[in-house]
Amino acid sequence: MVEVGLADVRDAAERIRGVAHRTPVITSRTLDAAVGAEVFLKCENLQRVGAFKFRGAYNAVSRLSPEQLARGIAAFSSGNHAQAVALAARELGSSAVIVMPADTPASKLDAVRGYGAEVVFYDRYTEDREALGRKLAADRGLALIPPYEHADVIAGQGTAALELFEEVPDLDVLVVPVGGGGLMAGSATVAKGLDDRVRVVGVEPEAGDDTKRSLVADERVNIPVPRTIADGQAANIPGEITFSINRRLVDEVVLVSDDELRDALRFAFDRLKSVLEPSGASGLAALLSKRVPSVEGARVGVILSGGNVGWKRFGELLG
Amino acid sequence: MVEVGLADVRDAAERIRGVAHRTPVITSRTLDAAVGAEVFLKCENLQRVGAFKFRGAYNAVSRLSPEQLARGIAAFSSGNHAQAVALAARELGSSAVIVMPADTPASKLDAVRGYGAEVVFYDRYTEDREALGRKLAADRGLALIPPYEHADVIAGQGTAALELFEEVPDLDVLVVPVGGGGLMAGSATVAKGLDDRVRVVGVEPEAGDDTKRSLVADERVNIPVPRTIADGQAANIPGEITFSINRRLVDEVVLVSDDELRDALRFAFDRLKSVLEPSGASGLAALLSKRVPSVEGARVGVILSGGNVGWKRFGELLG
Numbered sequence: 001m002v003e004v005g006l007a008d009v010r011d012a013a014e015r016i017r018g019v020a021h022r023t024p025v026i027t028s029r030t031l032d033a034a035v036g037a038e039v040f041l042k043c044e045n046l047q048r049v050g051a052f053k054f055r056g057a058y059n060a061v062s063r064l065s066p067e068q069l070a071r072g073i074a075a076f077s078s079g080n081h082a083q084a085v086a087l088a089a090r091e092l093g094s095s096a097v098i099v100m101p102a103d104t105p106a107s108k109l110d111a112v113r114g115y116g117a118e119v120v121f122y123d124r125y126t127e128d129r130e131a132l133g134r135k136l137a138a139d140r141g142l143a144l145i146p147p148y149e150h151a152d153v154i155a156g157q158g159t160a161a162l163e164l165f166e167e168v169p170d171l172d173v174l175v176v177p178v179g180g181g182g183l184m185a186g187s188a189t190v191a192k193g194l195d196d197r198v199r200v201v202g203v204e205p206e207a208g209d210d211t212k213r214s215l216v217a218d219e220r221v222n223i224p225v226p227r228t229i230a231d232g233q234a235a236n237i238p239g240e241i242t243f244s245i246n247r248r249l250v251d252e253v254v255l256v257s258d259d260e261l262r263d264a265l266r267f268a269f270d271r272l273k274s275v276l277e278p279s280g281a282s283g284l285a286a287l288l289s290k291r292v293p294s295v296e297g298a299r300v301g302v303i304l305s306g307g308n309v310g311w312k313r314f315g316e317l318l319g
Numbered sequence: 320m321v322e323v324g325l326a327d328v329r330d331a332a333e334r335i336r337g338v339a340h341r342t343p344v345i346t347s348r349t350l351d352a353a354v355g356a357e358v359f360l361k362c363e364n365l366q367r368v369g370a371f372k373f374r375g376a377y378n379a380v381s382r383l384s385p386e387q388l389a390r391g392i393a394a395f396s397s398g399n400h401a402q403a404v405a406l407a408a409r410e411l412g413s414s415a416v417i418v419m420p421a422d423t424p425a426s427k428l429d430a431v432r433g434y435g436a437e438v439v440f441y442d443r444y445t446e447d448r449e450a451l452g453r454k455l456a457a458d459r460g461l462a463l464i465p466p467y468e469h470a471d472v473i474a475g476q477g478t479a480a481l482e483l484f485e486e487v488p489d490l491d492v493l494v495v496p497v498g499g500g501g502l503m504a505g506s507a508t509v510a511k512g513l514d515d516r517v518r519v520v521g522v523e524p525e526a527g528d529d530t531k532r533s534l535v536a537d538e539r540v541n542i543p544v545p546r547t548i549a550d551g552q553a554a555n556i557p558g559e560i561t562f563s564i565n566r567r568l569v570d571e572v573v574l575v576s577d578d579e580l581r582d583a584l585r586f587a588f589d590r591l592k593s594v595l596e597p598s599g600a601s602g603l604a605a606l607l608s609k610r611v612p613s614v615e616g617a618r619v620g621v622i623l624s625g626g627n628v629g630w631k632r633f634g635e636l637l638g
Contacts, residue, residue: 046591
């Protein structure tokens, strides 16, 4: 059993200090009035690479041996984890090979290559990226950094919640997006480790409710590949490690529809002047659409987990 | 002669404490690399009402007598000052009447009315809004709060720069958007008051270069009404009070084109995950387009002055 504790998150916070951004916490009286609560938004869309993923990737890469850093790192991801590993490798004087779909948008390829990483393509319709990533890592002697199934990655992701509690110590509720469950596991470890009475709420897109179903079944449930605009939360089964933590620490998981995500993107743009990607807005969406029960009068922390969406795609999403 | 000093800004900072947001200062390594400097961005787009204007309006309204607050406040503005005065009046238990153009977009009307203010329309092609505002104030016994020609407004606007220097004490350069000159005058008062060696640079849109021309001529120059996407900077002559301060304290004013403003809006969206209106992006635009000389290796503060632009208009601006 892989264990992650508050001390591991505190250690991760020391490792990322001065490298990751300490992102701001913002508030909005308009939001507070709409929700009927005091809401504190942790802006991980302002993190390096535009998402919380840099925290976990950097923490994991920084724990590799000098020999391993010299050999290099591998990852498979079409999303923010790819950029996070590429940048973490560069920051630590290593090199990275990222396995990405052949149809990855040019902007994402440019970002990963801009951090100096090599990209290896796979066909997302015929090839298994995880198997490919593992083979590549084995063949070349690279350390594979998975997006969430890794204690150091989970501990790193937890540092966002740790900073939020340092700034706003007396939160009653913490609302966190759930994809593979790494951010959720790290955040729940922090919240419950600091104060067992904090209510920890995960948010999934309606189509990607694998963690919610798994909590109900009390075992990992595999669902069809979700169709949702929240591409960062399109997991079809929780991770083994992340679920073992989340089943113990998460009080409940609520769901949001794609339309509720769109409303939250619009609210964030118009009222918070903040660019969020759909996954990054799911906590905000859950609050705005009253999906989180019993928050009236509470102090509620929300992790806005990422903002990687181009303005053209953003316009298409909002119609 | 109206004087504004650092002590006035410090007093204003006390008055707005806990009412205005202390907005975050953000950094971006991508931006630093593009500019060749260390850049610190003061996010007044995250201020209440979405722009720095709330600082000055609140400071000015808070200095009115109880009798005056009971009678009420007047302002004329089609922009962020309207919302700022409306909200400041509400916060201080007063009432506001705002003179606005008959063709004001519904979203801006809704915002002003949402803060409980009365709106009086005028025809921008046939009527003089300032004369109308003054007559209305005189007829009803209201205190007129002008958008920049007022010592308390200028001192209030200076609090954004004061907070920036508190957070980043050793800035070499401060870059500030110039419209009527209130933000510029308050910011310059702070920068030069704290350290005479700080270089203070104003930014105007190319079409709205009244302050730059006025500094060259060493007297207030009246230009044709500017056509620019930076509607918050479409002044055609500097204020008397603001120019008397800025001629003394501002080292130089640089210009940005509308296309450079568009590039900055896009950069802010894609890389800073921040929504800016064109005027609010002018300092960023000046840096990105290398309009500010001699910043290599310097520590540069920039005030991102506002973010009030709907996402549809934003998409139109970027084409």
